[in-house]
Amino acid sequence: MTGVGAWLLIAALLGGLIAIHFAVRRYVTNEGKKISAVMDACDYVVIEAHPDQAAFLKSDFERNGWPFRSAAEAAGPGMLYTFVRSNGASPPLSRLFGVGGQRALLSDKKSGADFQLKIKAQGPRSDLDA
Numbered sequence: 001m002t003g004v005g006a007w008l009l010i011a012a013l014l015g016g017l018i019a020i021h022f023a024v025r026r027y028v029t030n031e032g033k034k035i036s037a038v039m040d041a042c043d044y045v046v047i048e049a050h051p052d053q054a055a056f057l058k059s060d061f062e063r064n065g066w067p068f069r070s071a072a073e074a075a076g077p078g079m080l081y082t083f084v085r086s087n088g089a090s091p092p093l094s095r096l097f098g099v100g101g102q103r104a105l106l107s108d109k110k111s112g113a114d115f116q117l118k119i120k121a122q123g124p125r126s127d128l129d130a
Helices: 003-040 051-063 093-097 125-129
Strands: 044-049 068-073 079-084 118-123
Touching: 003 093, 044 051, 044 125, 051 068, 051 079, 079 125
Parallel strands: none
Antiparallel strands: 044 079, 044 118, 068 079
């Protein structure tokens, strides 16, 4: 292969990698928009977390206008914590969890517990009060 042919091959490979990068980025953005649309319509969320994470979790949500409503035992080492959106000025749920590259909650990083936060339920307030 000549010098020019090698450079053309390298350029084609780099171009292919760049095209794949932008295709994956576009796919992730579109999926993030779908997830955000579902999460942003929610007025309550039930999160399973380790009890060591509770203080940080409550702080994160209450600071963002999602006051703590209740706690219940879950199957396993976690607890179920319920938070309800206080008003329309509170940020949507997708922003709190960092969907679409936004800043996520820091609750799971601050605590020493090796437990992943899990959303167990979410929806409109009428479902919670029913």
